[in-house]
Amino acid sequence: MQKVSAFAPASIGNVSLGFDLLGAALAPIDGTSLGDSVTVSPAETLTLNVSGGFAHKLPATPNDNIVLDCYHYFARAMQSIDKACPAVALHLEKRLPIGSGLGSSASSIVAAFCALNHYFDKPFTAPQLLLMMGELEGQISGSIHYDNVAPCYLGGMTLMTGDSQKPVTQLPLLDDWYWIVSYSGLSVSTAAAREILPKQYKINDVLTFGRQLGVFVDALHRKAPADAARVMHDVLAEPWRKSLLPGFDSARTATLERGGLAFGISGSGPTVFSVTDDIDKARAICDYLQQAYVQTEDGFSHICRIPPTGAAITTTTVS
Template sequence: MRKSIKVFAPATVANVVCGYDVLGFAVNQPGDEVIMTLTEGKGITISKITGDDGKLPLNPAKNTVSASVQHYLNHIGKPDLGVEIELHKKMPIGSGLGSSSASTVAGLFAINTLMDNLLTNKELVPFAMKGEELACGYGHADNVAPALMGGFVLIRSYQPLDIISLPFPEEMHAAIVYPEVDVPTKDARQMIRSKVLLKDAVTQWGNVAGLVSGLFMKDYDLIGRSMTDILVEPTRSILIPDFYKLRSIAMKNGAVGFGISGSGPSVFALTKDAETASKITEKLKQHLKSISINSLSFVSEVNKKGPIILD
């Protein structure tokens, strides 16, 4: 049995506009890395965290990676197993790209591999949700499920948990831009209305069903016209500078659809090819620069693999 492993886990785009907490997909970049080593001691220790500007706790009870790994070890009957964790953040915290999710997934995939893959990646999802609960107060799966399983996923139900992998057009790409402004996930979730009008709910159900159908049919027109959110986006968009201007730029430059990634401030566009995605990211970055906002951009196809072993 191997004693040490290095794992990469990918960022994700959650919600996918109309699918609040039930839709998400993985991307190739950015992501996080975890180095995990089995030790002779007892319990989990975090020896190093890089790339977080000192924001993340080294206390294993408060860190999403170690907390999720502890739940896993409790489940397999090895609660006191000696584990040392190094976390290397390769993506911005609070970006809306599943930063806590990527770290947690990398850690769970690492420990499960070291334990000779006792569980499937899909069976690891509930443990990853414990990390999300620690990070933002609610254990949602629309980040962790695609990060673990790769691809495009639908969470049909949370109780009981029912996760479905969806097909999608192979050539589809995501253009992602992260404006460097602060939108904490917890705060963004608290802004959302707790009650909605039935007529608005009906509209939203139709869009979610339309988006899923469009993915199955590989119908870009149906995907595009289904990427409308009347419940969450109107509130969350307030936190993103020039959100509707950014949408207009993306759509004019060939986007299939446009929206907020997770809780923001990252935005994304789905496109039919990499060239269009690259053009859109450049146009969006130019606009943000014109209003004195720095940004990072990523262009990626849908990641089909989920976490991978680096060495």
């Protein structure tokens, strides 16, 4: 009998210029486990235990936890292919803050599905699992989108295709870039961040959005970092959402002055990110954001890379 654990990394949704269409996994260069883990163990009855630095922010009742929702969804999917899904003991280690813009719910969902699928001898393929993850994430945000679950699961930077059979594709990475993320310690709900956006956009803004995304994807394939950095500006969400992030404008100015190539909101915020191609500049930006942007003891800043792989599985034999 085996105990299976899955770790799923934090992620940046939107990546500024790719509203709901781009996502990137994150891995701090100092080895910090920036992500959630779910462990599945043999048990006679279904249970869920929660630990970790942000466990106290989750619903007090286990039945309200998204990890149990994942188990019930997975069990129904197993039933649909005439396979049994016995009770298990689930344990969630919650390392990501809720409402942070780092794909917190996506991380829990991805870790849960990966651990369950491996524990039950991989009855579902990677594409099938990704569809399940997107549907569960949609129950939280109100619509199905993959800009956090896809990079969290697959790693790298992902582009959402709109194809129901193959919803995402992975993009080339710029190996010289460092991604500095800074969580202020505050919370922004995805619903509130959606509500603040305009219901209609000017045609010029829509054209700018499409042009920037096209140029960015082309630049990644050509390995042209300067071209990619020049278009990393959000014209659809940031002009409105930055009002929800105290200190955003001053942080942008300061990070660019310290050598940042781009600066933006991670997902719905309040986490912000900066990009640079120099480790010393990355350290200077990270130090600044930790001192000036972080506002509570829950906040943090990390220098990250985009890892080429996402969720990771470990197994332990139990007696």
